Amino acid sequence: MGYSAVCEICDFLNLRWIYSDIVSYVTSGVTAQNGHEWKTHRKFMETVLHNFGFDNKSMKSTILEETQHFLSMISDSNGEPINVSYPTYAAVSNIICSIAFGRRFDYNDVEFQKFINVIYELLSNQNIPVINLLPILQYLPGDIFGAKRILQQTHMLNKEFKRFIAEHKDTIDTENSRDFIDEYIIEKEKNAGLTDDDFPIAVFELFGAGTDTISNTITWSVLYLLKNPDIQNRMRDEMLCAIPTDRLPTMADKLNLPFCEAVIAETQRLANVLPFAIPHEVTEDVMIGQYKIVKGSHVIPNLSSVQHDEELFANHLKFDPLRFIDKQGKFYGQERIVPFSLGKRVCPGESLARMELFLFITAIVKKFHILPEEEGTFPSSQGQLGIAYKPNPFKVRFIEWN
Ligand code: HEM
Numbered sequence: 394m395g396y397s398a399v400c401e402i403c404d405f406l407n408l409r410w411i412y413s414d415i416v417s418y419v420t421s422g423v424t425a426q427n428g429h430e431w432k433t434h435r436k437f438m439e440t441v442l443h444n445f446g447f448d449n450k451s452m453k454s455t456i457l458e459e460t461q462h463f464l465s466m467i468s469d470s471n472g473e474p475i476n477v478s479y480p481t482y483a484a485v486s487n488i489i490c491s492i493a494f495g496r497r498f499d500y501n502d503v504e505f506q507k508f509i510n511v512i513y514e515l516l517s518n519q520n521i522p523v524i525n526l527l528p529i530l531q532y533l534p535g536d537i538f539g540a541k542r543i544l545q546q547t548h549m550l551n552k553e554f555k556r557f558i559a560e561h562k563d564t565i566d567t568e569n570s571r572d573f574i575d576e577y578i579i580e581k582e583k584n585a586g587l588t589d590d591d592f593p594i595a596v597f598e599l600f601g602a603g604t605d606t607i608s609n610t611i612t613w614s615v616l617y618l619l620k621n622p623d624i625q626n627r628m629r630d631e632m633l634c635a636i637p638t639d640r641l642p643t644m645a646d647k648l649n650l651p652f653c654e655a656v657i658a659e660t661q662r663l664a665n666v667l668p669f670a671i672p673h674e675v676t677e678d679v680m681i682g683q684y685k686i687v688k689g690s691h692v693i694p695n696l697s698s699v700q701h702d703e704e705l706f707a708n709h710l711k712f713d714p715l716r717f718i719d720k721q722g723k724f725y726g727q728e729r730i731v732p733f734s735l736g737k738r739v740c741p742g743e744s745l746a747r748m749e750l751f752l753f754i755t756a757i758v759k760k761f762h763i764l765p766e767e768e769g770t771f772p773s774s775q776g777q778l779g780i781a782y783k784p785n786p787f788k789v790r791f792i793e794w795n
Pocket residue numbers: 423424425435438442598599602603604606607610666667669670671672694732733734735737738739740741742743745746
């Protein structure tokens with residue numbers, strides 16, 4: 394089928410960012426907008442991620458500190474089988490909490506658990522794309538497609554975010570911005586493009602974009618390493634050679650850990666957590682090759698067509714980190730994959746995400762031997778698609794190395 398035909402079908406089906414019909418307030422923020430509004434929000438998001446995310450020296454220590462909490466939670470399992478996706482989700486959400494709210498939460502904090510359970514459930518909801526394709530489903534009697542529950546959850550989150558925002562307004566020192574919310578309050582005074590109504594969604598967007606993607610990638614890496622003990626051992630051997638035994642890897646170790654980097658790149662390629670990038674509207678008629686994409690069409694970049702291209706990656710369903718190792722044993726060829734997409738809409742959280750993936754995945758392997766729930770029985774590599782592609786639930790045992 395031709396490209397423009399696909400676009401016209403998407404247009405006909407009114408395919409937009411999957412929240413946009415069901416969650417009425419998501420018509421703002423970065424992801425769901427185009428043109429001038431998008432530029433305003435994107436610029437703001439980039440500045441904040443720059444100041445409080447990847448470019449902030451203390452962010453590296455925030456992630457390392459969170460990694461320690463995460464490892465302790467896993468240690469508490471005492472080698473009993475656990476589903477790693479919950480601890481991962483809690484840890485990754487906490488990093489967004491420190492950017493958004495300027496603080497982390499204890500994993501046992503009941504409010505925090507309630508909060509991330511709602512975000513987790515919303516982002517895993519497989520009905521959202523269906524309801525968005527056929528919005529009429531949300532008006533069926535009862536709640537067969539869970540639309541009312543989705544709305545209740547988004548209202549609950551909205552309320553929570555508004556509470557944080559109100560607290561920040563009461564305590565803000567405009568000379569010393571503490572986090573994303575403070576930045577928004579300060580910037581809103583100068584920039585008519587940022588409004589009170591956009592505010593909760595801007596916070597939600599941080600969670601939506603920055604938790605599911607990273608935590609699912611980490612969970613996939615655990616699954617692949619479980620099924621490939623030789624790769625797990627090779628990563629660990631590499632770390633034992635490059636890093637003193639009594640500490641975890643830091644970003645400064647990255648260059649000395651090419652195989653670990655290759656494992657992360659191969660995880661991103663194979664797991665392909667966002668097989669499709671976000672739908673975007675074409676703002677003027679454009680020709681691509683012989684196809685005319687008419688203004689107003691919705692275009693969805695198909696990232697799988699790169700990540701799973703058999704010509705680029707022979708035997709593409711095989712987990713093989715050596716694809717990213719050259720003859721000299723160096724990490725190479727990362728530009729062949731596009732997990733963060735490309736162009737003007739490229740993921741603004743890429744640097745932060747790369748930092749988190751590196752620090753979490755290497756820490757897990759350095760500290761634990763990952764073993765199956767039952768000797769010789771391995772979970773399937775099949776996943777399920779919510780907002781992101783995630784593995785079906787599985788349990789593993791984490792045995793601490795001495
Ligand atoms: C492994 C982790 C991540 C992956 C694989 C990922 C991937 C992507 C992809 C494929 C897009 C769509 C780009 C397009 O439309 O062409 C995107 C957009 C976006 N991502 Fe990420 N992302 C990750 C982590 C993050 C983090 C940590 C944040 C922020 C804290 C973030 C914030 C965003 C935002 C705001 C957009 C919308 C950009 C726009 O429309 O201009 N992402 N991401």
